[in-house]
Amino acid sequence: MYRKIIYILWLLLLAYPFYLLNAQQNQEYTFSVISQRSAIETAKTWNPILNYVEKITGIKLVLQVAKTGVESKEATDAGKYDFTYSNVIFDRPHIIYTPILKPNTDGISSQIVVLENSNIKNVQDLNNIKIGFPSKIAFTGYIIPTGYLNQQKILFEEVFGGNQEGIMAQLQSGAVQAAAVNSGVMKAYAQKENLKYKVIWESIKFPDIPISAHERVPLDITKSVQIAIASMSRETEGKEILSQIKEDTQREAPEFSMANMQTYEQYLLFYRKLQ
């Protein structure tokens, strides 16, 4: 009798690694994208990329888009997402997300922009006007520019647009006279909408928003996702998907290279200074 029980337990023990492997393969990982544009635009950009990753690696990534930047930041701070495309992960003592991929861009900067025909010509002209921001948690859209404006002792009224493109739309409609934006998002938006604008102030460049993995995600999963996305722009099928994204969204599709925490050292330094 005992021998039988031991035999069954031994069999279960043998089967357990296979069960774990299978469970890992079937597990879904959440992939959050910071709120820069509308959810539809975000889904149009990211779902094809995540579907590609699943096809190449077998790892299912489920896109998560928060209603607002604040919600997104709260969820990120709470570590709800397995992967995240966000630059609001560095402002805490214990960083739980590690950057694994960096966009192939020259970097991003914070800009304060006005319409091309605006009377505002310099930072001083921003006094006592409505300035639009994506949200209070936006790194290039709020944290950097408000820091600068406060330093310059400029008085202004804050207006929030929910996300980058939201506030850009308010600027375009005249709801706000100036907007603090991500330079890369602004450029893309202006191209799409044929919007003429001028830059009143621009910060130094920071590395563009990274894709990061939560520390709980197994390393092999993280590596597989990292390699699949980094090599996407070099693979035929990947190139076709990126080309299709560009056609559907009328913007350049994001392409990534391998990265790590050191790649984003500049952010860490910035927050240390801020503290």
Place this chain on the structure above:
Amino acid sequence: MKKLQEISLRLRIFLTLIFSMLLGVGLLFWLIGSYEIKDYKEHINKESIIQLSAIEASITEVAVIGDYATIKQILHKFITVDQDIINISYKKGSASIDERNIEIEDLYPQFFSTLIDVPNNITITSELNVGGQSYGTIILTIDSTPMINIFWNKTKNVTLILFAILFIQCAVLLILINTSFMPSLYAIQKCSQDLSKGVKVVAIKEDVSPEIKDVLIAFNNMAKAIDTQKKELIVLNQNLEEQVKAKIDELRSKDQLLIQQSKLASMGEMIGAIEHQWRQPLNIVSAIAIAIRFDLEIDNIKKDKVMHNLDDILLQINYLSQTIDDFRNFFRPDNNSLKQNFYINSAIPKVITLSKESFKATFINVVTNIDDFEIYQNENQFIQVLINIFNNVKDAFIITNLPIERYFFIDTKIKENNLEIILKDNAGGIKEDIINKIFEPYFTTKDQSLGTGIGLYISNQIMQKQFNGSIEVSNQEFLFNGIKYKGVEFKLIMPLF
């Protein structure tokens, strides 16, 4: 229930118009419905797709975010704003949101939706797909009732207007028929009745229409023409009667002549027969006279011998006398219309006796097989029929002159209450192309010295008109004493009673 013909014309026209009107309205209703329904279906489909697209556009953003509370709010807003939407459902995995509206009252009759073949609810679904990822399915159910209500009202109104137009048209038509057509028709009817009663010219009222006036004038002309033709017909009838009478008289005269000719012919035949009958006894008498004279010249007269010779002469004279009696009975005029009972077995031998010598001279053997039947007819006419056939047979043998033993068969039998007398020879028969003409008057194939062409005609007439019977003639092939012969068969058929 009255038959259709018994219903008055006015009522029939009225019923026809009502029926046509209802049929027309029904047809129009159906045509309008069928024509409009295409646009309607297209419209409702378009509306549904527009609604669905609007819902899609409104909830895609929040569906991507996964904010089901907002989705529910949006769907509820759609339900509230658009009364045509019965139900909107959003389903994604286990999540399901269902917003329902109250159903709208239908104002159209049930048959209408069946007629236009539109369901009361139209359900369409759409999957929310963004960047190749499904964010759930929207199921939209739209109530067709408001649209069908509108469509029903439109169709009903148009049909009612058309019905009103048709009704007015029918009413106008009925009034026209009643005031114009019907009086004219009655005028024609009265005219016809007048004409049928013998009125020669009908009065034409001034208030009738020109067309009807023309018809009435034509009726009058027709009546005049009929009257004229009637008079001509009366005259023609009178003349015709006279002509028919004259023709009948002529035919009677001809018949009398034929009968007379027949009698004369028969008489000639009989005289020939008497000649044959008398020749032998006369020769005997002549020979006895010569013998007596020779005995007187040589004075060898013996009383016994003279007495014997005289007895012989008396015997021959008796025979001659009997012959005269025989023929006298046949030719007596008052015997020709006298019907009496007589036996076949006695009548046929009389004819054989009458023809005996002539048959003997032409080497004809008579073979008889006669049963004894009593019939009630004119015996002399019966004998005349037979004599004509006998003579015809004799002449046939003379004409064909076949080098064979000559036979003439006489048989009698009863068949279906008819007496059949079958007279058959072996003289070779009659050509088939003329066999049906032998009973026609003046038809003969014989030399003028032999035939007149009326014997068989008279025999046929007597059989048909006097005896209610008939004569059939046909060619026959038969065996007699082991030898095959061909000849003519006359079959006399007459009723026994």
